[in-house]
Amino acid sequence: xxxxxxxxxxLSAILQVVELYRTKATHSSEKREGSSDTLLKRKLRxxxxxxxxxxxxxxxxxLGFLIxxxxxxxxxALTNTFESLVFYSAFLSILLFLxxxxxxxxxxxxxxxxxxxxxxILLALASSPIAPKEAxxxxxxxxxxxxxxxxxxxxxxxAFFVVSFVAALGLVVSKDLSRKEVLDRIxxxxxxxxYPIFTAGALIFGAVWAEKAWGRYWNWDPKETWALITWLVYxxxxxxxxxxxxxxxxxxxxxxxxxxxxxxTFFGVNYLLSGLHSYR
Numbered sequence: 001x002x003x004x005x006x007x008x009x010x011l012s013a014i015l016q017v018v019e020l021y022r023t024k025a026t027h028s029s030e031k032r033e034g035s036s037d038t039l040l041k042r043k044l045r046x047x048x049x050x051x052x053x054x055x056x057x058x059x060x061x062x063l064g065f066l067i068x069x070x071x072x073x074x075x076x077a078l079t080n081t082f083e084s085l086v087f088y089s090a091f092l093s094i095l096l097f098l099x100x101x102x103x104x105x106x107x108x109x110x111x112x113x114x115x116x117x118x119x120x121i122l123l124a125l126a127s128s129p130i131a132p133k134e135a136x137x138x139x140x141x142x143x144x145x146x147x148x149x150x151x152x153x154x155x156x157x158x159a160f161f162v163v164s165f166v167a168a169l170g171l172v173v174s175k176d177l178s179r180k181e182v183l184d185r186i187x188x189x190x191x192x193x194x195y196p197i198f199t200a201g202a203l204i205f206g207a208v209w210a211e212k213a214w215g216r217y218w219n220w221d222p223k224e225t226w227a228l229i230t231w232l233v234y235x236x237x238x239x240x241x242x243x244x245x246x247x248x249x250x251x252x253x254x255x256x257x258x259x260x261x262x263x264x265t266f267f268g269v270n271y272l273l274s275g276l277h278s279y280r
Contacts, residue, residue, distance in 0.1 A: 001068070002086055005061035006123045008054045009093065009116060015051035016113045055116065056097040062090025062123075072135045076148045079138040081270065084151055085126035089119045092159040099163065105189055106182045114166030130271070146209035153201025154227075158262050160194025161234075165259035168252040184248075187255050188241055195234050202227040226265040233258040 066087060069077035077083045096115045100107055125131060137143075167186040174180050206227065207217040218224060237254040244251060 001061045001065040002123070002126070005058040005065070005086075005090070005093075006120070006127070008058040008061065009089075009120045009123065012051045012054035012058065013113065013116045013120060015049065015054070016109060016116060019049065019051060020109050020113060052097050052100045052112075055093045055112075055119075058119070059090045059092075059094035059097065062086050062093065066090070069135055073137045075138055075143060076145065077135075078148050078151045079142040080132070082126050082131035082133050084155065084266075085122050085131055087152065088155040088159065089122035089126070091156055092119045092122070092162055095159050095163065105185055108167075108170070108179075108182060108186065110170060111163060111166050111183075111186060114169070115162050118162050118166070141213045144209055144212055146205055146212055150201055150205040150209050153197055153205060155201075157194040157196075157198025157201055160190045160197070161259050161262055164188075164190035164194070164255050168255035168259075171252040172249060172256070184252070187252065191234055191237060191255060191258075195238065198234070199231060203231060223265060223269045226261065226269055230258060230261040230265055233261050 066077045066083060069083065078087055092115060096112050096119070099115075100112060126133075164187045167183045167190065171180055171183040171187060174183060206224070210219060210221075210224070211217045233254060237251055237258060240248070240254065241251045
């Protein structure tokens with residue numbers, strides 16, 4: 001199922017490239033005709049497409065695979081790098097599908113495409129040698145549902161940060177004011193939703209699990225420290241976004257740095273630093 005989920009993501013990305021070219025051609029035609037509508041006024045809402053349903057199917061397959069694996073190991077399959085990557089990619093795929101359906105903020109195909117590429121990278125890493133795939137029962141320290149909540153909520157929050165990262169990149173490079181406004185709104189909304197979820201997972205549930213596993217709520221372990229750094233970066237983003245307003249390149253760069261911190265917290269700490277979280 002994980003392999004099929006990966007193939008669905010690739011097919012979705014290919015179809016999205018076609019949609020991007022069509023969207024670009026449509027916008028060029030409207031510009032030549034002198035259309036004055038902005039992205040915010042039009043609130044672009046494409047019809048449901050095969051690319052979107054492939055994203056949904058990939059996410060469902062990924063979660064289905066984890067449920068089957070949970071039955072195999074007789075515990076929630078969310079305790080090692082491989083399982084975490086599959087869950088991360090699966091939830092991100094479903095989130096990108098929901099982003100296409102929602103109507104509160106404009107839909108930008110490039111944001112969905114960028115998120116899809118990251119979901120593909122996550123599954124590619126899951127299939128690489130860095131993530132052992134054996135379906136083995138977790139060691140006693142990992143047999144805690146506080147750990148499951150910790151990991152699940154952390155990656156759900158980070159899936160929203162993926163969307164904010166792609167939108168922030170677009171904001172930095174875009175020169176169109178109306179597009180910048182939309183991208184800023186997507187960045188802010190994604191972080192505003194992901195921040196409390198990440199806070200609950202990475203800090204609160206993580207601290208409770210740490211107390212159950214090691215006897216202390218906080219150990220200044222490298223992963224704990226970098227999770228805190230990540231949280232502080234996004235806290236700074238929200239603070240400055242409220243102070244400095246929309247379309248500020250500084251806040252966009254902070255959102256980009258925040259996502260890079262999540263990447264280092266997951267991969268860099270696991271493979272470059274040693275600590276209490278050195279599980280594979």
